[in-house]
């Protein structure tokens with residue numbers, strides 16, 4: 499199960515995210531290319547959420563990717579309060595990387 503506290507800092511803010519369990523298998527990018535893309539932080543590449551779904555059809559595409567991920571690296575927040583609770587428990591390890599680039603989102607604070 500994906501953990502919000504382990505999400506990559508370069509996910510777009512919102513309900514869906516990819517965490518550091520990602521093995522860069524490409525399946526989510528093939529399943530829902532409008533919402534997932536490859537990113538590079540550090541030495542390895544991984545997937546991130548590049549756009550959050552809005553319509554029911556878009557949500558279904560992200561759900562298909564979430565279900566298909568072989569390592570359960572795709573997660574979603576059930577409600578806004580969940581993200582605040584989880585983010586206050588543990589800061590993501592990649593926050594330092596984001597800070598180095600001056601791109602820490604207020605969503606992650």
Ligand code: SF4
Nearest residue numbers: 520521523524526567
């Ligand atoms: S399907 Fe899962 S493991 Fe594969 S690239 Fe997407 S998030 Fe990473």
